Amino acid sequence: MSFTLxxxxxxxxxxxxxxxxxxxxxxxxxxxxxxxxxxVPSISFLNRADAAALLGHRGEQxxxxxxVSQHYEGAFETEAILxxxxxxxxxxxxxxxxxxxxxSELTEMEQEAMSEIGNIILNSCVGTLANIFEQELQGxxxxxxxxxxxxxxxxxxxxxxxxxxxxxxxxxxxMHQIHGYVAFxxxxxxxxxxxxxxxxxxxxxxxxx
Amino acid sequence: xxxxxxxxxxxxxxxxxxxLGAIVLDTQGRIVLWNRWMEQYxxxxxxxxxCRDFYTLFPEMRSQRIxxxxxQALVSNFPSLLSQTLNKSPFPLHANRSAAARGERxxxxxxxxxxxxxxxxxxxxxxxxxxxxxIAANREKVLREQAMVLRSQTFSDGLTGVANRRHFDVxxxxxxxxxxxxxxKLSLLMIDIDCFKAYNDHYGHQHGDQCLIQxxxxxxxxxxxxxxxxxxxxGEEFAIILPDTDAEQAMKMAESLRQRVLAxxxxxxxxxxxxxxxxxxxxxxxxxPEQPFDVPALIGAADRALYAAKRAGRNRVAAxxx
Amino acid sequence: xESVKQILVVDDSRVSRLMARQYILSMxxxxxVEEAASGEEALQKIEGYTPDLILIxxxxxxxxxxxxxxxxxxxxxxxxxxxxxxxxxxxxxxxxAEIGVAFMEKPIxxxxxxxxxxxxxx
Numbered sequence: 001m002s003f004t005l006x007x008x009x010x011x012x013x014x015x016x017x018x019x020x021x022x023x024x025x026x027x028x029x030x031x032x033x034x035x036x037x038x039x040v041p042s043i044s045f046l047n048r049a050d051a052a053a054l055l056g057h058r059g060e061q062x063x064x065x066x067x068v069s070q071h072y073e074g075a076f077e078t079e080a081i082l083x084x085x086x087x088x089x090x091x092x093x094x095x096x097x098x099x100x101x102x103x104s105e106l107t108e109m110e111q112e113a114m115s116e117i118g119n120i121i122l123n124s125c126v127g128t129l130a131n132i133f134e135q136e137l138q139g140x141x142x143x144x145x146x147x148x149x150x151x152x153x154x155x156x157x158x159x160x161x162x163x164x165x166x167x168x169x170x171x172x173x174x175m176h177q178i179h180g181y182v183a184f185x186x187x188x189x190x191x192x193x194x195x196x197x198x199x200x201x202x203x204x205x206x207x208x209x
Numbered sequence: 210x211x212x213x214x215x216x217x218x219x220x221x222x223x224x225x226x227x228x229l230g231a232i233v234l235d236t237q238g239r240i241v242l243w244n245r246w247m248e249q250y251x252x253x254x255x256x257x258x259x260c261r262d263f264y265t266l267f268p269e270m271r272s273q274r275i276x277x278x279x280x281q282a283l284v285s286n287f288p289s290l291l292s293q294t295l296n297k298s299p300f301p302l303h304a305n306r307s308a309a310a311r312g313e314r315x316x317x318x319x320x321x322x323x324x325x326x327x328x329x330x331x332x333x334x335x336x337x338x339x340x341x342x343x344i345a346a347n348r349e350k351v352l353r354e355q356a357m358v359l360r361s362q363t364f365s366d367g368l369t370g371v372a373n374r375r376h377f378d379v380x381x382x383x384x385x386x387x388x389x390x391x392x393x394k395l396s397l398l399m400i401d402i403d404c405f406k407a408y409n410d411h412y413g414h415q416h417g418d419q420c421l422i423q424x425x426x427x428x429x430x431x432x433x434x435x436x437x438x439x440x441x442x443x444g445e446e447f448a449i450i451l452p453d454t455d456a457e458q459a460m461k462m463a464e465s466l467r468q469r470v471l472a473x474x475x476x477x478x479x480x481x482x483x484x485x486x487x488x489x490x491x492x493x494x495x496x497x498p499e500q501p502f503d504v505p506a507l508i509g510a511a512d513r514a515l516y517a518a519k520r521a522g523r524n525r526v527a528a529x530x531x
Numbered sequence: 532x533e534s535v536k537q538i539l540v541v542d543d544s545r546v547s548r549l550m551a552r553q554y555i556l557s558m559x560x561x562x563x564v565e566e567a568a569s570g571e572e573a574l575q576k577i578e579g580y581t582p583d584l585i586l587i588x589x590x591x592x593x594x595x596x597x598x599x600x601x602x603x604x605x606x607x608x609x610x611x612x613x614x615x616x617x618x619x620x621x622x623x624x625x626x627x628a629e630i631g632v633a634f635m636e637k638p639i640x641x642x643x644x645x646x647x648x649x650x651x652x653x
Contacts, residue, residue: 074286123285126287
């Protein structure tokens with residue numbers, strides 16, 4: 001992996017995304033009338049194959065997972081995808097909706113709810129990023145996917161050697177703790193843009209005295 | 210060119226004919242478009258709402274998900290989706306006047322998207338699209354109920370036909386969350402047949418089974434609301450979940466149940482307190498929404514109450530605060 | 532000559548701590564800003580001194596901001612303490628009120644820091 005961030009750059013990114021998911025948690029808390037907490041304990045930069053592997057290969061079979069993706073472009077371009085590993089898939093939807101329905105019975109209505117959850121979390125993350133970088137972006141409406149992690153990560157048609165910025169997400173609702181991921185697929189120029197924006201941000205913030 | 214001149218007229222006709230609600234807000238949050246579909250289902254003519262501030266007309270929406278979505282569109286340039294499942298009918302839209310009288314709103318799926326009015330320095334506006342998904346939502350409800358019926362067949366106790374322990378576990382969790390959402394009081398009854406072991410030992414297991422069947426039937430007959438659930442919790446133990454029931458009501462119900470079992474007049478010569486018939490002890494616990502919710506705590510309280518009833522001499526009801 | 536105030540910034544994010552420090556010092560160059568990367572470290576630091584103001588992030592590993600704020604409030608009844616969080620919801624608001632600490636939304640901006648240090652300037 002040739003792309004690396006300095007400790008300070010990494011810290012800045014983690015903090016920015018923690019703010020983003022924090023705001024998303026506040027919004028979801030308003031919807032379910034429960035305490036909801038979300039945090040980003042860490043970020044990794046991986047190639048697509050390694051990123052796919054994070055989402056669970058139980059034995060020989062690649063597991064089916066659910067993902068919600070949105071495309072963003074403007075100051076930088078990326079495909080952002082919220083994903084949960086199979087055994088946790090849609091537990092969040094069930095908790096938010098208040099029904100206990102097995103994955104196979106998940107209806108279109110509940111898929112729509114999952115899309116909205118993805119929409120809230122992704123817009124919050126990218127919105128905070130854009131806001132703090134003082135940059136303008138456009139986004140798309142959410143798209144719901146079911147498949148293996150490989151299927152979902154390659155659905156947007158990105159090159160196989162794209163870098164995936166993986167946010168590890170902890171989601172806590174009613175004493176259920178669920179671990180998921182937000183993946184940002186970035187090509188070489190997007191990575192460059194990102195690094196540049198982080199540094200501009202740091203110099204804006206640090207170079208005050 | 211003729212095509213250009215007709216274009217505006219064409220677009221207006223299309224907006225008037227589409228089968229969805231279209232609202233456009235300008236940068237200041239004023240309504241600048243309110244199409245015919247909106248007029249029809251909101252019973253608010255465009256002339257009443259155009260140029261008015263959106264939140265003046267719908268003040269409660271400012272702090273809801275839709276307010277957040279409008280903000281994201283106008284400020285961050287991001288579109289948002291509001292699913293029917295997570296957002297219960299935010300707009301006051303009704304299928305017809307009688308539905309409006311009943312307070313029955315259309316089920317709505319909403320998309321909020323940023324739109325630029327003119328290229329270049331174009332001011333950003335916000336389009337709110339509303340789709341009526343009532344039919345799909347109702348169909349799903351029917352399917353879900355049918356699935357629930359099928360599933361309950363694996364959720365019933367083989368002997369008595371009432372809900373089994375697995376069903377109880379699922380249901381208490383669901384009711385707990387519903388109580389939390391609605392702020393209702395949830396009550397739990399734990400019912401144990403007194404000296405059941407002695408009954409089995411002396412009358413035999415076949416009679417023991419018959420006793421269980423009769424007692425559970427008597428208990429079932431006393432429950433009238435679809436939300437109340439009777440489950441066989443253990444060998445001779447039953448649990449009843451009573452949503453939206455306060456402590457006083459729960460006690461009354463518990464006492465009625467106790468008496469109903471007495472009315473069965475099932476002989477039990479080997480009952481400890483010399484009652485001569487089959488009796489039950491009932492433990493009652495009620496949870497209030499002000500307390501932090503904890504299913505094990507509620508069950509524990511009902512158990513303690515049941516134990517207290519036993520110790521006080523059986524064939525009685527006792528309550529314990531969760 | 533204005534009096535020197537002491538502020539303790541508690542946040543596991545180094546960038547957050549640096550930002551808070553920069554904003555504070557840009558408004559009051561002579562004030563003293565101490566940092567702690569965790570609730571545990573903050574509790575250790577206050578053994579040695581009493582800050583006038585503590586800014587504490589809610590979302591931290593280990594003890595967490597709420598638990599730390601509670602203990603800090605118990606040990607320093609007169610120090611201004613403010614929680615910082617991006618997740619503004621009823622449960623947190625209520626908890627802050629219960630503990631007896633103030634509450635400020637993240638991200639940290641110059642305006643918000645100005646609001647936080649206002650009680651010290653009075």
